[in-house]
Amino acid sequence: MSEAIPGAPRYVEIGYLDGQPIERYDSKSGKMHPLTPWISHSVSLMENYWEVQSSLAQLNEEGFEHFTVILERYYNGYDEMGTGTCFVNEFSCKDGSCILWGYICDMNEDCRDGSDETPGLCNIGGLHTLQCVDGCELSDDGTEKLYHREAYDGKELTDWDIVWDIYRHRKGFWGQTCIGWLRRHLEFQKKNLPTEAPDVKLIHRPINGSLETLICKVNGFFPKDINAFWLKDGKIVDDENIHVKVVPNADGTYQARLTIQVDPTEAQHYECHIDHASLNEPLHKGWRWSDSAWPIVGSVAAAVAVGLVVVSGLIFYTNKPSVAPSEQPADETAME
Structure with missing residues (x-):
């Protein structure tokens, strides 16, 4: 090594x-x-x-x-390695015999000629x-x-x-x-971390002359459960282009972002609906045009799964570059 x-x-x-x-x-x-x-x-x-x-x-x-x-x-x-005819789960010893791959380099000579060590x-x-x-x-x-x-x-x-x-x-x-x-x-x-209501900002970003991205940005809430969606004229918007993502913060709270692409001339018809354990009732925040973000206080609720x-x-370490793993198992275990 x-x-x-x-x-x-x-x-x-x-x-x-x-x-x-x-x-x-x-x-x-x-x-x-x-x-x-x-x-x-x-x-x-x-x-x-x-x-x-x-x-x-x-x-x-x-x-x-x-x-x-x-x-x-x-x-x-x-x-x-040997040239013996071995199964896919076997290592070919230099003398042509076969052993399971798990037996190589385990400080025990399992090949008759010791070629596994x-x-x-x-x-x-x-x-x-x-x-x-x-x-x-x-x-x-x-x-x-x-x-x-x-x-x-x-x-x-x-x-x-x-x-x-x-x-x-x-x-x-x-x-x-x-x-x-x-x-x-x-x-x-839940017993040791109190409910936290987040700071929420509404942001708009132009894409081109016919599209705007509306962003409902929620930060600093706990617990993680979230129920957030867009309303248009009071009706839930069912659009595959709507994305909600919840990620953890370093302080133990969470942040979420709800986005949707809309016609700029209709942006005033949209509201961000937020429901969370920290709120006495769901929060509806209507869109208001501004060059700056509009701060509000709220939080989000209803997780699909906890893990x-x-x-x-x-x-x-030597000379190969490191590659990050893909995310993220079968017996009652968690991860290695």
């Missing part, structure tokens, strides 16, 4: 709740620690939670390092990234969803299970299932 970038950890594992980071482990500290005060209360039912999670993350770190070597040899080959095979160069997402979602209707995704060198893998055992490198939800922790964390989050996710990544 090449040396790590100075000051940067080779392995990082972060847990998220609705896009907000709540816990973190990295190879430099060797410890899992909380990123928000209320999380320690939520996990207090499990004795020594942080010590156990630190140990599990350390095991994952070792597993990621091993898996990265396997993926590099599986996808890019190795000149000194040679330095040339097990020492890979270049910059390589391995990213894993384990998570779960809980929808308003009670539907539960678990997921697991992998990416190697920025490309999502669809056949990683051919060469690796999923349970050797994924988030361990000690003491609860992923959905169990999700429900508990949501309860503690608990753990993201993990291992990076080996």
